[in-house]
Structures are given as structure tokens and as C-alpha cells.
Amino acid sequence: MKKILIASDHAGLNLKQEFIKNNPELPWEDLGPTDTNSVDYPDFAEKLATKLSQLSKSYPATEDAFKSEICGVLICGSGQGMAIKANRFPQIRAALCWSEEVAKLSREHNNANVLCLGARAVTPEVAQKILKTFLSSAFEGGRHSQRVAKL
């Protein structure tokens, strides 16, 4: 990856900081927040989705965004609100993941370019495995291309 945008809310802050600390080899760009003061998750989903859309705007939605080596990670308590907000943006395909298998499928079938996680829904250990799986899985194309083009 050339860049991984990451953002959270207060509930997701710890897991976000764990990711950055435990994976120093990855090209993180932290879009906030920086403390545990209560914030509204849509603000941070919008910030990340806007930036990722700008950075990848020269790529059609059907193209594997991973070729451009930029993706996003959004973390809140359940991950649900982050995924809803991020998917308001046409160039974003945000996948809420709770297992390695789900993360793998979201890349292979949906060409997801944003990983959403619920800090209260998965353990830090599982979250780390999901992250690695998401980043290392490739879009399968084929029959999935025409479906992703319709997203």
C-alpha cells in the first residue's frame, strides 16, 4: 500500500492506535481523533471518505483501488455507523468485517476499499488478523466486475 487512511471515533481510538503501533511498517495517515473526547462517527467517516475519493478520483469504480495503493480503515464501537456513512460516497466500497473470511470475501467479491471495524465487536487479536487479510486479499474480477460496477 502507498497509503492507508485511518480514522475512528472515541470508541475506536484505542484499536486505531494499536493498529498504528503494532504495524509500523504500514503507511498510515491518521485522520483523527487524537483523544477520547466524545465525537460523532459520521464526521470522521466523511473526512476519510472525502479524502479517499479525492485521492482515487482518477480511477473508475470498477478498477481495483488497491492498484492505486490507497485504502481506508474506519473504527467505531460497532463499525455500523462508519460503514453507513462511508458508503454514501460513490467511490467508496466500505465493508464491515468481523472475521478473516468476511474480510477476504469483501476484497475478492466487492473490491472493498475501506475496512470498517467495531472495536466492541471483535477482539484486538481478531481485528489484527482481519486487517492483514483485508490488505493481502485481491479482487477476483470476472463475474464480480459487473456487480461492482453497479455499486
Next chain:
Amino acid sequence: MKKILIASDHAGLNLKQEFIKNNPELPWEDLGPTDTNSVDYPDFAEKLATKLSQLSKSYPATEDAFKSEICGVLICGSGQGMAIKANRFPQIRAALCWSEEVAKLSREHNNANVLCLGARAVTPEVAQKILKTFLSSAFEGGRHSQRVAKL
């Protein structure tokens, strides 16, 4: 509920039909498909999201859509593509759920009005429990209202 719109793709067809058969007291409106021929999940997510948006268009996004007694259920293999597509629509808050707890939170915190399920991600028994929990849980409002208004 006054109405529950439901749609799937070929992978979600069986679970959709199970829901309708096993819960005859619920006011289902089946938007397709009717057989297991391969289809593109975004077509059915769009169909349902469009209809639900029209039916609920007189309600602001912050109001509990359950008061209007109309919601949606979308089922594909993983549920992921359905959730991505449905959330393209501003009045839709589609929650991908894999447990009763996740379904409860999606109603309480995110005021979700569409339940997304992965037919290959949950057992039929868990899916049934998720459905019941989703339909019986209420939006908590309070601090969550300002966040949902930003979705």
C-alpha cells in the same frame, strides 16, 4: 410493522423464502428474485432502497422509520454488497448483521431501517433470531440522534 420489503440475490433466495414461510404473520412484500438464476445483487438492493425511500420520503432521516412501520431486509451471500449499495441512498441506513447483539445495536444506535444478512455468513437459526431482534428493537435517540442526522 406495516410493511417489510424483502429482496435477495440467488445466494440469498433460500433464506428469504424461509423468512417468509416461517414468519407468515409479518407483512412481507417480496421484491424478488423468484428463482435461483444468477442475478446481480446491486439491482435488487437498488429496487428495495428506491421503494423504501419513496415510501418513507415524508419522514426526516432522523425520525425513527419504524414509526412509519416500513423497513427492509436484503440478503446475498455475504450481505456486504447489499449493504454497500443500499447505503448509497440517503434515506437508507442499512446494517449488516451477524448476531443478535449487532442487530440490537444497529437499531438502538444507528436507527437502521434495512437489515442486511449474509446467507453464507450465518446459520438459518441465527438469521431468524437476528430478524426478530432487529424488528423488536427501538432507536434510543438521545446522543445518537445528532449522529444519525449526520448519516
